[in-house]
Amino acid sequence: MRKSPMFVAAPRTLGALALLLIGGIHYQQYHYAFYSAIPTIGPLFLLNFIASTALGLFLLAPVRSWLGRRGKSLDQLAALAGIGVATGGLAALLISEHTPLFGFMEHGYRFVIVLTIASDAIAIAMLVLFLIRTRTGPRSPTASPSREGPGVRPASEPTNQRPVIPAVETRWP
Numbered sequence: 273m274r275k276s277p278m279f280v281a282a283p284r285t286l287g288a289l290a291l292l293l294i295g296g297i298h299y300q301q302y303h304y305a306f307y308s309a310i311p312t313i314g315p316l317f318l319l320n321f322i323a324s325t326a327l328g329l330f331l332l333a334p335v336r337s338w339l340g341r342r343g344k345s346l347d348q349l350a351a352l353a354g355i356g357v358a359t360g361g362l363a364a365l366l367i368s369e370h371t372p373l374f375g376f377m378e379h380g381y382r383f384v385i386v387l388t389i390a391s392d393a394i395a396i397a398m399l400v401l402f403l404i405r406t407r408t409g410p411r412s413p414t415a416s417p418s419r420e421g422p423g424v425r426p427a428s429e430p431t432n433q434r435p436v437i438p439a440v441e442t443r444w445p
Contacts, residue, residue: 283398284347284351284398285332287331287395288332289328290391290398291324291328292325292329293387294320294328294388294395295320297384298317299321301317302317310376312376316374320361324357324358327350331351348403352399355396358392359396362389362392362396369381
């Protein structure tokens with residue numbers, strides 16, 4: 273069965289868009305909700321904005337076709353980093369809802385917090401799905417298993433391999 277390129281591109285795109293939303297939320301909270309004035313938390317919000325925006329834009333950029341195999345590896349690395357950013361932000365948010373984190377504590381699940389939780393969850397889910405699909409990604413039609421059972425080559429398939437002869441170790445006295 274051949275899988276379409278959308279099979280892999282859709283989760284990458286949705287994960288990238290979720291990362292951009294996470295970055296936008298963190299920038300809004302940093303700049304307009306004045307989280308920039310909170311020691312430690314302010315710089316972490318700015319760092320989350322920079323990281324999630326950069327990773328989201330990279331995952332949306334069409335550079336993978338120019339880089340060949342390296343592009344696929346960079347995509348996977350960016351997806352892993354995006355999962356890390358989203359997971360770290362989600363964990364920090366949930367911790368700060370129940371106990372002070374670096375001296376700061378959130379209160380209540382207002383809209384922006386619910387939107388952040390949803391965005392983090394979507395980013396994590398989509399980027400994990402993207403990584404799974406790149407590992408099991410589109411297969412070439414020649415890689416399909418034989419109908420005649422495992423390890424059995426169809427009669428029409430030529431053999432170009434020589435038989436393997438085990439090496440014998442000889443010791444001289």
